[in-house]
Amino acid sequence: MSTVGVILAAGSGSRTGLTIPKQFLKLGGKTVLEHSVQTFHDNKGIDEIVIVTAPEYMEQVKGLVQKNSWSKVTAILTGGKERYESSLAAVGHFSHAPETIMLFHDAARPLVSKRIIDDALKAMESFDAIDVAIPAVDTIVQCDSKGTCMTAIQDRSLLWHMQTPQGFRQKTIAEAYRIALKDARFNTTDDCGTVLRYLPEVKVGIVPGSKENIKLTYADDLSLLKFLLSKRER
Ligand code: CTP
Ligand code: MG
Numbered sequence: 001m002s003t004v005g006v007i008l009a010a011g012s013g014s015r016t017g018l019t020i021p022k023q024f025l026k027l028g029g030k031t032v033l034e035h036s037v038q039t040f041h042d043n044k045g046i047d048e049i050v051i052v053t054a055p056e057y058m059e060q061v062k063g064l065v066q067k068n069s070w071s072k073v074t075a076i077l078t079g080g081k082e083r084y085e086s087s088l089a090a091v092g093h094f095s096h097a098p099e100t101i102m103l104f105h106d107a108a109r110p111l112v113s114k115r116i117i118d119d120a121l122k123a124m125e126s127f128d129a130i131d132v133a134i135p136a137v138d139t140i141v142q143c144d145s146k147g148t149c150m151t152a153i154q155d156r157s158l159l160w161h162m163q164t165p166q167g168f169r170q171k172t173i174a175e176a177y178r179i180a181l182k183d184a185r186f187n188t189t190d191d192c193g194t195v196l197r198y199l200p201e202v203k204v205g206i207v208p209g210s211k212e213n214i215k216l217t218y219a220d221d222l223s224l225l226k227f228l229l230s231k232r233e234r
Pocket of ligand 2 (some may be wrong): 083
């Protein structure tokens, strides 16, 4: 049984307001994508890596694989318009190997650590699905769709912020999407959301994430990431 790191890098990064997708922005001398892939590559528990990207960035990603001599990268796959379509490209790629453990990671979280990947793999010994998450620090309020009025305040002690990696056995995530895609009301969500909704009998384990494992979302997140990276390297 093998373990695969799936690096999701097919997004356009529209919220940054920049023309280059955020996974190709530079952070301390290398791209955000390279940081993410390297941490998976360095981990002895990861046997194989696939990178999912947009067709127009295929050549660039191939170049990065060569430059870094990433021998564990076995495929560069074409993603889709929605994040779940990019995940599905990787799920389909391993349809011949249903016991494979797949860790899906946002390329845009370059500060994922060895500890997080180790803990995620360990948790996969007890669960068929896991998510890395951290407890909510702020009170979270539900609002109406226009964002003008509050509708409910949730109990903070039960709320967590989801990060990645999210881990699944291939057969679990494949089955969740097989059911989901037949549902006319399926709306795009992350992979854990699909398992929770369509395979409610599957327990999704929580793995402690970290405050550093932030997702580059807005352009100014880059300065925080640079600071966190410099602290890590000190
Ligand atoms: N992603 C992907 N395929 C998509 C959409 C997103 O592989 N169709 C990846 C992104 O490249 C990113 C991760 O999923 O590494 C998390 O998504 P998000 O932060 O939403 O990235 P983008 O969709 O690129 O950004 P935005 O939503 O601001 O456009
Ligand atoms: Mg997005």
